[in-house]
Amino acid sequence: MIKILGFAGSLRKDSYNRALLLAAQKLVPDGAEIEIVDIGSFPLYNEDLEASLPAAIADFKAKLVQADAILMVTPEYNYSISGVLKNALDWASRPYGSNSFDGKPVAIMGATSGTVGTARAQYHLRQICVFLNAYVLNRPEIMVSSVADKFKDGELVDDKTKQKVREQLVALMAWTRQLHKD
Template identity: 50%
Template sequence: MDKRTIAVFVGSLRKDSYNRQLARALERLAEDRLRFDYVDIGRLPFYNQDLDGDYPPGGVALKRQVRGADAVLFVTPEYNRSVPGVLKNAIDLASRPYGDSAFAGLPAAVIGASPGAIGTALAQQHLRNILSYLDMAVMPQPEAYIQFEDGLVDADGRVTRQDTREFLEDFVDRFVNWISLQRG
């Protein structure tokens, strides 16, 4: 079976972000089954409804990238108890104008990392509400709020804690199955 292509949205722009490290760890765990296609959300223009009739090239390219994927993975930090503005902007660009959403019908999974004890629970709940409205089939379980600590993921993308690695392996397995259920 060919590898499924996953459009990966990392909600942090920080070079060494915990969520980018988490995404790379997931990529490593899934490398025999999934191909990760990272979406560069840091260079996108701001969504502006005035441009719906003449969509900006960055928005067009973003939609093309999402439409070329079999599923979408959102890896988000939590800023002020919600999703980062840069991630929300990318979602708005790919889903607008109304009736031309690149996300409609795609399977998705949500995960996030934070040094805090509750991880990214509130941001993920907000994100799930948005994705549901956009007609995405969001994997319901497992919910994955990773409490990140330095050294959890090494420079090669390997998870250093066995219990976390096993949890993430299960997350990847279930995401692969979820995609198969949704896409056939």
């Protein structure tokens, strides 16, 4: 069983990105499971706290290490990722020498009301993953645009988008197996 840890970089209660993450959890193929963690309550990263990590951060880092793969769902704020997502990534990569993303297979998706479907945020997140030494799945990319047409009452209803999400999860499972060949 491939254990995927998923989280969304949005705090909004009715976030389309959180709804996309929940849809992925429902669409995950046999042989994998997605555990969702909420990163919204994390304190702001502060190096002074590294010697004694806050409990939520220590738990998050442990879950990342134990996971076989990671699924990040990002909104796009000002052509980039959200502050809450960046904060979680900063905590996960610290203290120096304790990068919880090191060598992890990662899939990225995002949803927005705009027409570019979080493309700029996802490409920025890919740049950050280079530093994290995380191995980002290249294809398929999931950039959900025009969300009002694809979600109803917090549920993903667009069949084409559901199919692409499932395809990405299948690809993430294969990528994880490939990277974990020993």
